[in-house]
Amino acid sequence: MEESLVSIIMPAYNAEKYLHISIESVLNQTYKSWELLICDDCSTDNTFSIITKYSKLDKRIKAYQLSTNQGAASARNFAIEKASGDYISFLDSDDMWKNNKLEKQISWMQRNNINFSCTYYGKIDENNRDLGQLVLYDERVDYFGLLKNCPGNSTVVYDSKKLGKFYISNIKKRNDYLMWLQVIKSSTYLYCLEEELSYHRIVEGSLSSSKKTLLKYHWYIYRNHEKISLLKSTYLINYWVCKGIKNKIISYYKRKEY
Numbered sequence: 001m002e003e004s005l006v007s008i009i010m011p012a013y014n015a016e017k018y019l020h021i022s023i024e025s026v027l028n029q030t031y032k033s034w035e036l037l038i039c040d041d042c043s044t045d046n047t048f049s050i051i052t053k054y055s056k057l058d059k060r061i062k063a064y065q066l067s068t069n070q071g072a073a074s075a076r077n078f079a080i081e082k083a084s085g086d087y088i089s090f091l092d093s094d095d096m097w098k099n100n101k102l103e104k105q106i107s108w109m110q111r112n113n114i115n116f117s118c119t120y121y122g123k124i125d126e127n128n129r130d131l132g133q134l135v136l137y138d139e140r141v142d143y144f145g146l147l148k149n150c151p152g153n154s155t156v157v158y159d160s161k162k163l164g165k166f167y168i169s170n171i172k173k174r175n176d177y178l179m180w181l182q183v184i185k186s187s188t189y190l191y192c193l194e195e196e197l198s199y200h201r202i203v204e205g206s207l208s209s210s211k212k213t214l215l216k217y218h219w220y221i222y223r224n225h226e227k228i229s230l231l232k233s234t235y236l237i238n239y240w241v242c243k244g245i246k247n248k249i250i251s252y253y254k255r256k257e258y
Contacts, residue, residue: 003033007085011075031102116187118151
C-alpha cells in the first residue's frame with residue numbers, strides 16, 4: 001500500500017547552529033513519503049545556504065525564503081500554502097524527531113481514523129543532551145481541554161485532506177497554539193499517541209523561555225482571538241500559573257533525588 005504524503009512545515013530564522021540536526025532527523029525517518037518545506041524568514045546567517053544545500057541533495061526538501069523578515073507565523077503560512085501532502089506536520093528548526101516518529105504516528109492515525117494528533121516529547125539542551133524530562137499529554141482533549149494544555153509544536157500532525165489547511169495570525173509568540181485552536185474546531189478532538197517521539201530543544205534566550213511573556217500571549221489569544229469571557233480567561237490564566245508552579249516543584253524534587 002502506497003504511503004500517504006506528509007508535508008513537514010519548518011520556519012527558520014538564524015537557525016544555522018541546529019538546523020542540520022533537525023533536517024537530518026527528517027532524512028532518517030523510516031517513513032519515506034514526505035516533503036520538507038523550509039521557509040527562511042530572511043535570516044542574516046547561513047540558514048538559507050544550509051537549506052539550499054540540503055534541497056540539492058534531496059528533492060523532497062523544498063527551500064523558500066521570504067523577501068523581508070516577517071516572523072515565524074508568516075514563514076509557516078508560506079510553507080503551508082505550498083504544501084501538497086495528505087497530512088501536515090510541524091518541526092521547529094532546533095527540534096528533532098526520533099527516526100520512527102512519522103511511521104508510528106501516521107499509521108496510528110490511519111488505524112484509528114484520527115484527524116488531529118500529537119505525541120509525548122522529551123527535552124534536550126544546547127549540546128544535544130537528553131534532560132530526562134518527558135512531557136506528557138492527555139489521551140484526548142476537546143476545545144476546552146486544549147485551552148488548558150498546549151501540545152508540543154513539533155509533535156502535531158493533522159489530516160489536511162479531511163480538515164483542509166489552517167493558517168496562523170501573525171502574532172510573535174504562541175501562533176502555533178492559535179492554529180491548534182482553529183484545527184480542533186473542525187476535528188472536535190486532539191488525540192495523543194502516548195509515546196516520546198520528538199525532542200524539544202531548550203535554548204537560552206529563546207522565544208519560549210519567558211513564561212511570564214507567554215502568559216500575556218495566552219491572555220491575548222483568549223480575549224482577542226477566541227473571544228472568551230473575562231471570567232473564563234482569568235480562570236485559564238490561573239490554571240496555567242498553577243500548572244507551572246506544580247511542574248517546578250516536581251522538577252525540584254526530582255533533581256534532589258539525583
